[in-house]
Structure formats: C-alpha cells, structure tokens
Amino acid sequence: MDKLYVDNLLAGADDLALRLEAFNWSSTGLGPYETWPASLRSVAAMVLENRFPMTLWWGPDLLHIYNEAYLPVLADKHPHALGQPAAEIWQEIWHIIGPQSEYVLCGKGATWNEHLFLPMNRKGFIEETYFTFSYSPVRDDAGGIGGVLVTCQETTLQVQSERQLLLLRDLGAQPTPESAEEACNMATLVLARNDADFPFAMLYLIDADGQQASLVASAGLDDYQGPGTPEVIIFDKNNAQTWPLAEASADSPLVLNDVLDKVGTMPGGRWEQPPEQAVVVVLTGSGSKPYGYLVVGLSPLRAFDDAYQELIRLTADQIDRAIGSARAYEEERKRVEALAELDRAKTAFFLNVSHELRTPLTLMLAPTEDALRAAEPVLAPTELKLVHRNALRMLKLVNTLLDFSRIEAGRTDVSFKATNLSLKTQELASTFRSAIEKAGLSLVADMPELDELVYIDEEKWEKIVLNLLSNALKFTFEGSIRIALRRVGSKVELQVQDTGIGIVKEELPHIFDRFHRVKNARGRTHEGTGIGLSLVRELVKLHGGNINVQSSPGAGTTFTIRLPFGSEHLPQEQISSPQKLASTAIGVRPYIEEALRWLPESPDTSWEWEVPATEGTSNNARAGEHGQEKPCVLVADDNADMRDYLRRLLESYWTVEAVSDGEAALQRVLRSPPDLVLTDVMMPKVDGFELLQQLRGNELTKSIPVILLSARAGDEARLEGLEAGADDYLVKPFSARELTTRIAACLELARVRREAAEALSEANARLKQEDRRKDEFLAMLAHELRNPLGAISNTVQLMELHCDTANRRYLNILTRQSSILQGLVNDLLDVSRITRGLVEIKREQTDLVQIAAHALESVRPLMEDNDHVLSLALPDEPLYVIGDTVRLEQILVNLLTNSAKYTDPGGMITLELACQRDQAVLRVKDTGIGMTLKYWSRCLISSDRSNGGWIVPKADWGLV
Structure with a gap:
C-alpha cells in the first residue's frame, strides 16, 4: 500500500482516527495496511469518510471496520470491536443477523430491514433496540464477494415514542367513566396492551377512612398467583408492606430496586423476563391529598432514564384525569340522585300532608255545612267535639311543620332550664298510660330520681317523649312499652322500648331521615307526615345529645337518647333560670286524642244527629222506609273520626258497617258481600288500591261498586282511581250531599246492571231449553224417517230381482236417491247427537x-x-x-x-x-x-x- 495513502486514510484528530492509526492491524486477518487490496482500501475509505453510521465486515471472519457515526451503535463494545469478528461482537443477536450476512456472502443479493427488534447487550444488559439497516455485498479485486457493507440507523426512540403516543392517546380517548373503579379498569385495559413498557401494573384506591388502600384493577397479572398483588395495603410504617405505598410522595415517584428480593418473580410482559425494578406513583388529581397509587413494573430491557420517567408521569396524569372525571361524574350523579330522592321524598311528604290536612278539614267542614243548611244553624255537642278534636289535630300538625321548618332554617327559639327530668318525664308518661292500656298493652315506667338537674327546653322535651311514645303505640299490638331514665357516666339516658313489629335492617339507616316512611309497615294507622322521628333527632341535637335506634323484625324497637349533664355544652344565651314545672295538659292532649282515635273503639262515638235528606238521592237509597231491606254499604277508613262520621251520615239511608283497614274490609266482603264499598286510599295493611284490585280479581266480588275516598286531588289522581277499576272517586273534603248522591247513583247503576244480568241469564236459559228441544225433535225426526226409508230400501232390493232391462235405469235412479236420503237422515241424526254430546x-x-x-x-x-x-x-x-x-x-x-x-x-x-x-x-x-x-x-x-x-x-x- 502507498504509505502516504495509508497515512491520509487513518489520519485524524478524533478518538476513532487515533485508535485506527495506533491499532495493530497485523494481529488481525486483514494484515498490515500496506497489504490491503485496492477494493478493501476503496470501501474502507468510503466508510471512514461517511457521516452515516456504517461498518464494513471483511473477509471470511467478517472483521469490523467502522466509522465515527457507528460508535453509538456499539456503545460499550467500542473500542474492543475494532478489527474483531462480527459473530463475536454481536453474539447476542447473531442468530438474527448472522443468517442475513450469509445470504449476502452467498451472492443472493442485498438485504433490507426496517425497525427490526434487536435485543443488544451493549450497555451491560440486554436492551430493547430497533434498527433500520441493509447488508450489501462488497466485491474484492478478483470480482468475488470479499465482505459485507452494513449501513444502519437506530430507530429505538422512534418506535418507543410511537408506542408511547399510542398508549397516551388510548388513555385519553376513553369514554367518561361512571366511577373511579371503572376508570381504573379502563386504564388497566389500555396498559395491558403496552406490556413492553409496563410488564405489570396495579391501581390502588385509598379507602374512605384513609387508613388503607384497596386493589381495584391490574394489568398483566391475570395468571399471577404470588404475593405481589395484595388486595389491601394498610398504611402502617411499623409493619413492612409488599408495596410501601405510604413512602411515596406526590413530588416524585418512588423507585423500588429490590423487586426480585422483596416480592419475588413478577410477570415480565412480552419480554418473559421478571422485572427487577418497579415504580410507585401517587395519584392526587387536582388536589394535594392522595386518593390512590399506580404501581408499575419497569421493563427489564430498558434503562430508567428521563424519557421513561416522563412516560410514567404522563401515564399517571392521564389516569389521574380519568379518575378525576369519574369522581366528578359520580359526585354529580350522587347530587342528582340526592335531589331526585329529595324530590320523591317531598312529593310523598306533600301527599301525606295533604291527606293529613284534608281528613280533619272534612270532619270540620262537613258538620258545619250540615248545620248551616239546617233550619237552626247550631252544632250539637257531639258535633262540636268532633270539630274541636280535629281542629286540635290540625293545630298539632301545623305546629310540627313549623317546628321542623324553623329548625331547618336555624331560627328555633330555645330556652333551657335546669329541670327535674325524672319528674317531668314521669308526668308525660302517665298522661299516655290510659291510651296504652286501652290498646291492651302495659306501660312500664322506670325513672328513679336523678342526683342532678338536667338542662332542657320543656316544650321540646315534651315533643321528644310524646313522639316516641306515640310511635311505640302505633306499631305495637301486643306486649308492653317501657320508658326508662338513668344516669350513664356524665350523661342521662332515656330509653323508649316496645315489643312491636320492629324495623328491618335495611331501613334502620334511614329511620331518622326527613319525610322517610317504612314501606308496608304494619301500624294502627297509615296516617302521618314522616317527619316525627326526624323532628325528634333535631330536637335532641338542640339539647347537645344524640339518639340511636336498635331493632329487628318481630322483636321490637328501642330508641335511646343521651343528654349531657350541666350547661357547658349549651349556648349560654339560651339558658334561663329554673322555674316550676309547667302543666303538660295542653301540649299532651293532641297526642292523646290522636292515639285514642287509632284504637278499635274510640271515645265519643255515640253521636246523636240526623243527616238531612239530600237532593238527588234516589228512592232506592231509602228503600228501608218502604219496608224493603236496605242496601249494605261497607266503609273502610283508618281514621276513627272519619269512620264514625261516615257511619252516622250514611246509616239513615243504608245499612252501614265500618272497618279500620283494607284487610278487615276484604275479610268482611269475602264473608258476606255488601252492596257497595266506600274506602279510603291510604290505609295500613291493605290500602284502597290494593283492596280494589283484590275485589276486581275475585269472580264473586268483581261486580261490587267501589268508591275511593282520597286526599289526592286533580284529574290525574281521579283518572288513576277510575283506571284502577273504581266506580267513582271522591276527593276530601267533600259535602254530605255529594257523597250520598254518588253512593245512591252507584247503587242504582249496580241494581240496573244486576237486573240486566238476570234478564240475560233467563234469556240464555230459555235459548238453551229451546235448543235442547230442537235437538230432541231432530233426533225424533231422524228416527221416524228411518222407518219408511228402510221399507223403501227393501222394496228396491226386491224389485232389482225381477226388473227387466227397460226399467233398470229408473230403478238405479230410485236406488241412488234412496241412498242420498239415507245419508241426509244419518247426518241429521249425527248433528243431533253432537249437540247433545252423545257422539x-x-x-x-x-x-x-x-x-x-x-x-x-x-x-x-x-x-x-x-x-x-x-x-x-x-x-x-x-x-x-x-x-x-x-x-x-x-x-x-x-x-x-x-x-x-x-x-x-x-x-x-x-x-x-x-x-x-x-x-x-x-x-x-x-x-x-x-x-x-x-x-x-x-x-x-x-x-x-x-x-x-x-x-x-x-x-x-x-x-x-
């Protein structure tokens, strides 16, 4: 090789150039620089001078020659990788890339891979990486394939970012959940699809008491049965917890590096390798107080770097928002349900109040209207008592409503005085004794003298005691009522205990709710506003005390009130000087009067007045005046005054029987059906609508006229009653003339219907008799016709023996017509037998x-x-x-x-x-x-x- 060329090729000031220049190439299969073939020199120059990540694998061992841009791909494998075989450097992924390099070396062409997952070990652990790369053949000087040119680009960040954006998008695109639990379940369904970043995940929500957190949803743990998924984690720093949730803060996540040691093997998601780390993130929503925790396992193939931390933070924020939306939705739903429940309660309350007001109004207006129509407009003494008694009842009802509204508005006038509570309570109980004993019950009073006076508002205390005693009498039919007073530590305790019907467990939490009434409860009356016990609780609170109830069906009920001794717990401006006990006669009287009217035989029932004749009353209503038997009218009403009034009003015209509830009315009707039933709608045991349904469903009683009396006014209520099958619907208060006229009209209509039914029955009987006579005639006729037909048939048979050919045609006609006539007679006989059931x-x-x-x-x-x-x-x-x-x-x-x-x-x-x-x-x-x-x-x-x-x-x- 040209020494100058080699010096220029390997020259440079960067680390790689210095290493290339100092590297002993003679120790590799490539040999010294001077011996490199031209093809190698050419490609090596191109690789080293390129700014794109490239490496050259040369020779049979595919020895590494790479450029500066390729160093991030090698990471910790540089500089050891310089001049080393590719199979040695990339041994952890050679099973993936080795076959591709062989493909190129065999002359089959170049390869291409896009975002290929390669589990590299270049930083001391197996790492999740993705690469887009190609393998291209490099020709040697002889024209053969001397090596492989590798061009690559790492796309790990791109793949992970797209995956994470998809995760965050799916978390944010969830529909609004209806509860925090549903939000958690929806979130973990999304997290389960990204088990590459979150091998497992758990969502804990803090319980209402704030002392523990409960697991509500999880991802990646379907088949896991180890100790790493505790259902409840208690916030106790003295005891080690599987996941130390209490140690996490809202400022930064808690990283747990000892998962394998502390928890053991947890699911590794798609990597099938147990995570060694986990992170706990506090969920706070828009507030600073935590309401839950997100626990996620970290990918064993990914470093916990800033990008990973940011992903976890964004994920927790999305879950936070979903849970926040769910809680907002849940709060709104609860508010709507509370408003709807309040609206239903108010509707029921106004219906009850309407009933409570209209009944005494009827008993006040009706006698006065009768007196005003009389020649001398004067009320008899019994009528005056009736009016006065119902005026007191209305006064009690109005006072109760005023007391309740004042307490609700915080404008109650209270005056606390030091009082001998034993003496005061004994006096109240003694006034109720006669009503209790008249009901067949016994009153047990256990109220020893207390060693200290108690600060009470006497008027309010009267209402507390009297309401509880009235309630006990209303729902107790046998046994006793016990009222006891005693000292319990620094408090005085009042107990009112009965052996009545009791209260089911589901109703106990609502027993003091305003307007609440226990459905289908057996009581002496259905009357009441549903605010008595709620008023008692509020009055007890005014005294700084509390009230609770214990009950079970059939075992009776016990109300317990506890008031503190002394006056320190009371507003000082509401404390007055001790006074002599006031008389309770006026305050107690409405309660006693009302309780007595619940009993089967009430006082003052021997009234002496005559109902004047009313216009429009039919003669049939007065049939008794002409010696005929009077029609019987059955009255059903749980108010004793109303029963007595209706009895006295109607008995001048008809025979009248009165019962106190729908159940008694039904038994009376089944025993001996009356001509008409006049019933109140709101009654205990069986109400008016149920009574009507029972009567209409019985073949023997379905035709009895029924008139409903109700406090519910308006066309809707009237239509409801008529659609239920009532013959008429009368709203309280009503006039005597209107009531008697409507009863007379119903009785007259029933009489006409009855006579029409009887006439129709007689006509049907006559038709059946005529039909039977017809069938008998047909049978007789068929029998009579058979005799001559038999003779004709026999004659025809004889004539056939001696008939010549000329007359054969006429004989055939005679034979055929005889056969047809025989068939008609047989059919006639069959019809007769069928109609008589003889076939x-x-x-x-x-x-x-x-x-x-x-x-x-x-x-x-x-x-x-x-x-x-x-x-x-x-x-x-x-x-x-x-x-x-x-x-x-x-x-x-x-x-x-x-x-x-x-x-x-x-x-x-x-x-x-x-x-x-x-x-x-x-x-x-x-x-x-x-x-x-x-x-x-x-x-x-x-x-x-x-x-x-x-x-x-x-x-x-x-x-x-």
Whole structure:
C-alpha cells in the first residue's frame, strides 16, 4: 500500500482516527495496511469518510471496520470491536443477523430491514433496540464477494415514542367513566396492551377512612398467583408492606430496586423476563391529598432514564384525569340522585300532608255545612267535639311543620332550664298510660330520681317523649312499652322500648331521615307526615345529645337518647333560670286524642244527629222506609273520626258497617258481600288500591261498586282511581250531599246492571231449553224417517230381482236417491247427537290414504255425472293417524259431496293428502261458485273468491 495513502486514510484528530492509526492491524486477518487490496482500501475509505453510521465486515471472519457515526451503535463494545469478528461482537443477536450476512456472502443479493427488534447487550444488559439497516455485498479485486457493507440507523426512540403516543392517546380517548373503579379498569385495559413498557401494573384506591388502600384493577397479572398483588395495603410504617405505598410522595415517584428480593418473580410482559425494578406513583388529581397509587413494573430491557420517567408521569396524569372525571361524574350523579330522592321524598311528604290536612278539614267542614243548611244553624255537642278534636289535630300538625321548618332554617327559639327530668318525664308518661292500656298493652315506667338537674327546653322535651311514645303505640299490638331514665357516666339516658313489629335492617339507616316512611309497615294507622322521628333527632341535637335506634323484625324497637349533664355544652344565651314545672295538659292532649282515635273503639262515638235528606238521592237509597231491606254499604277508613262520621251520615239511608283497614274490609266482603264499598286510599295493611284490585280479581266480588275516598286531588289522581277499576272517586273534603248522591247513583247503576244480568241469564236459559228441544225433535225426526226409508230400501232390493232391462235405469235412479236420503237422515241424526254430546269417537290407528280412497268411491258417481275433473295427490305409502275411521270418512265424503254439488259441470276438484312435520294435512279444493262474506263466517270453510272456488281449511291430524 502507498504509505502516504495509508497515512491520509487513518489520519485524524478524533478518538476513532487515533485508535485506527495506533491499532495493530497485523494481529488481525486483514494484515498490515500496506497489504490491503485496492477494493478493501476503496470501501474502507468510503466508510471512514461517511457521516452515516456504517461498518464494513471483511473477509471470511467478517472483521469490523467502522466509522465515527457507528460508535453509538456499539456503545460499550467500542473500542474492543475494532478489527474483531462480527459473530463475536454481536453474539447476542447473531442468530438474527448472522443468517442475513450469509445470504449476502452467498451472492443472493442485498438485504433490507426496517425497525427490526434487536435485543443488544451493549450497555451491560440486554436492551430493547430497533434498527433500520441493509447488508450489501462488497466485491474484492478478483470480482468475488470479499465482505459485507452494513449501513444502519437506530430507530429505538422512534418506535418507543410511537408506542408511547399510542398508549397516551388510548388513555385519553376513553369514554367518561361512571366511577373511579371503572376508570381504573379502563386504564388497566389500555396498559395491558403496552406490556413492553409496563410488564405489570396495579391501581390502588385509598379507602374512605384513609387508613388503607384497596386493589381495584391490574394489568398483566391475570395468571399471577404470588404475593405481589395484595388486595389491601394498610398504611402502617411499623409493619413492612409488599408495596410501601405510604413512602411515596406526590413530588416524585418512588423507585423500588429490590423487586426480585422483596416480592419475588413478577410477570415480565412480552419480554418473559421478571422485572427487577418497579415504580410507585401517587395519584392526587387536582388536589394535594392522595386518593390512590399506580404501581408499575419497569421493563427489564430498558434503562430508567428521563424519557421513561416522563412516560410514567404522563401515564399517571392521564389516569389521574380519568379518575378525576369519574369522581366528578359520580359526585354529580350522587347530587342528582340526592335531589331526585329529595324530590320523591317531598312529593310523598306533600301527599301525606295533604291527606293529613284534608281528613280533619272534612270532619270540620262537613258538620258545619250540615248545620248551616239546617233550619237552626247550631252544632250539637257531639258535633262540636268532633270539630274541636280535629281542629286540635290540625293545630298539632301545623305546629310540627313549623317546628321542623324553623329548625331547618336555624331560627328555633330555645330556652333551657335546669329541670327535674325524672319528674317531668314521669308526668308525660302517665298522661299516655290510659291510651296504652286501652290498646291492651302495659306501660312500664322506670325513672328513679336523678342526683342532678338536667338542662332542657320543656316544650321540646315534651315533643321528644310524646313522639316516641306515640310511635311505640302505633306499631305495637301486643306486649308492653317501657320508658326508662338513668344516669350513664356524665350523661342521662332515656330509653323508649316496645315489643312491636320492629324495623328491618335495611331501613334502620334511614329511620331518622326527613319525610322517610317504612314501606308496608304494619301500624294502627297509615296516617302521618314522616317527619316525627326526624323532628325528634333535631330536637335532641338542640339539647347537645344524640339518639340511636336498635331493632329487628318481630322483636321490637328501642330508641335511646343521651343528654349531657350541666350547661357547658349549651349556648349560654339560651339558658334561663329554673322555674316550676309547667302543666303538660295542653301540649299532651293532641297526642292523646290522636292515639285514642287509632284504637278499635274510640271515645265519643255515640253521636246523636240526623243527616238531612239530600237532593238527588234516589228512592232506592231509602228503600228501608218502604219496608224493603236496605242496601249494605261497607266503609273502610283508618281514621276513627272519619269512620264514625261516615257511619252516622250514611246509616239513615243504608245499612252501614265500618272497618279500620283494607284487610278487615276484604275479610268482611269475602264473608258476606255488601252492596257497595266506600274506602279510603291510604290505609295500613291493605290500602284502597290494593283492596280494589283484590275485589276486581275475585269472580264473586268483581261486580261490587267501589268508591275511593282520597286526599289526592286533580284529574290525574281521579283518572288513576277510575283506571284502577273504581266506580267513582271522591276527593276530601267533600259535602254530605255529594257523597250520598254518588253512593245512591252507584247503587242504582249496580241494581240496573244486576237486573240486566238476570234478564240475560233467563234469556240464555230459555235459548238453551229451546235448543235442547230442537235437538230432541231432530233426533225424533231422524228416527221416524228411518222407518219408511228402510221399507223403501227393501222394496228396491226386491224389485232389482225381477226388473227387466227397460226399467233398470229408473230403478238405479230410485236406488241412488234412496241412498242420498239415507245419508241426509244419518247426518241429521249425527248433528243431533253432537249437540247433545252423545257422539262417541273411537280412537284407533287408521290409514288416511285408504279412507280417502273409500270416500272417493262413494262420491265418484256424482262427479262423473257432472263431468268433473278429479285431481289427486295422495301418498304411495299408507299414512297412519289416530282417529275414528267412520267419522274421518264421513268428513271427507261430506266435503267432496259439497264440492261436487257446487262446482259447475267440467270444473275441477282437487284432493291432496300430505305429511308436514308431525301432522297429516288434508285439503279439498274446487273451482265452484265460492261463498259471499255473509256465509263465510258461518261455515267451517274459507272461501277463495280469487278463483271462484272455495278451499276447505287444512285438517291436521297428529301422525302415529
């Protein structure tokens, strides 16, 4: 080699040039510079002077000669790779690139690879790399292939970036999740598709108490069963955790370098190599308080560099946003549900309040209206009591509503006084004793003297105790009610315990919610606003105390209230000086009056007034005045005053019975049906609508007129009642005249319907009797006709023995007509037997093909006389069914005879018999005159007017 050329080729100031100049080429298969062939010198010069990553593999061992741009590809393999065999330098990937180099050396041409994955070990570990490269043959001086020219470009960053952009795009393109858990599941589905960067991933959400985190979703761990996926991680720094979530901070991720030692072998994703590192990222959303953690395994084929850290950060941000959106959606949904629930509760509340107001209004307005229409507008003493009692009830209801609204608005007037709570509570309980004992229950009062006065607002305390006692009486039907007071440490405890129906577990958390009422609870009445217990809780809170409930169905309920002694817990400006206990008579009276009205026999029921005659009342309503039996009206209402009022109002016109709920009404109706049922809608046990449904569903009671009484006004409520099957719907408050008129109208209408039904029943009975007489006549006629027919047939047979040829034609006519007449008589007899249920069908295996053949033989002479064209489609093999051979043949003969009779001469008659699935289908079709619609509906056949004929509907028989 030219020494000057060699010096210029290897000269330079960069590291590679210096190494090339100092390298002992004689120690390699290439030999000293001076001996290199021209082809090698030429290609080596081109490689070394090129700024694109290139290397030259020369000779049988493919020795390395590479340029400066190729150094990043070699990384830590430089400078050892200089002049060394390619198979030695790239031994970890030679199974991939070796066959390609052999392909080139064998003269098969150049190769090309784009973004090819090559697991290189150039930095001390197997690394995920991607290259776009080509292998080209290099000719030697003799024209053969002396080496391989490698041009390459590393595309690792490009491939990873595209993969990561796809991941972030998919995370951001997820639909809005409805919950944080759903957001986590959606995120891990995306992460599972990128197991190259995240061999495994787990999402933990912090529980509501903030003491632990629960695993809600994971990726890449479907078949994993090791200790690396704890369902719950407790935040306890004293105890080692599998994943130390509590050690992570929101500022930077926590890198765990000892995964293999601490957790063991975790799934490695697509690399099938367990990760040695993992990262914990705190999820905080838009706030600073963490609500979850992302735990990801790091790829064992990738260095944890800035780009990898940025990917994890961006991934966590996307998951953060998804969970934040889910939580916002969930909060919004909860707000909407809460508003909807509040709206439903308010609707129920207003319905209840409407009922509560309209009932006493009815009992106040109706007697006063009756008195004003009377000659002397004066209320009787019993009427005055009724009006006054219901006025007190309305006053109690209004006061309760005002108390509740004031508490809600924070404008309640409270005055706390040091009070002898035992004495005060005993007095309240004693006033309730008579009502409790009248209900058949016992009252147990256990209230020893306390050693310290208690600061209470006496009026509010009365409402607390009376509401709890009323509630206990309302839902207790046997046993006892116990009220106890005692000291428990620094607090006084009041317990009201009953042996009533109890409360199911699902309802206990809502028992103090405003407007809430336990559905289908058995009580002495359905009346109530649903705010009593909610008001009690609020009043207890005003006293600085708390209330809780314990209950189970059938075992009763216990309400427990605890108030602190002393006054330090109370606003000082609301504390007044001790005073003498005030009388509770006025405050207690509405509660006692209402409770007494719940009981089966209430006081003041012996009223003495007469309902004046009302215009529009039919004479039938006063049938009793003329000696006839009065119609019976059954009244169902859970309000005792309303029952008594309706009884007194209606008993001057009709016989009246009153019951306290729908269940009792139903039992009374089934025992002895009344002429009319007048029922309230809102009642315990069985309400008015359910009672109506039960009556309409029973054949014996479905025709009884039912009038619904309800506090729900408006066309919608009225239509609902009428659509449910009520005969009338009356809204409270109502006038006596309107009620009696409507009852009379319903009774009159029921009477007319009943008489019409009776008349129709009599007409049907007469028709059945006439029909039976007709059948008997037909049977008798058929029998009488058979006698002369028998004589005619015998005579014809005798004449055939002596008949000459000249008279044979007339004898044939006589024989045929006798046969036809015999068939008509037989048919007449069969019809008579069928209508009387005397026909017996003999079921046996029979062949329809043979039956069709016999029927054709019977009708063929008639068809031949009319030159009919007969088209047959019968099976070649027997077709067996279960049936009566005689009757089946009779059916077919009649059908064919009918076709022959009404088909013009030369017309076509078709008989088809086929098997379809598991049935035999017989069709008789003709081209006859057809039928008009007038006769169509009366026949067993259907007319086909399109072709002028008629078609017998297919007759189906089950195959054997």
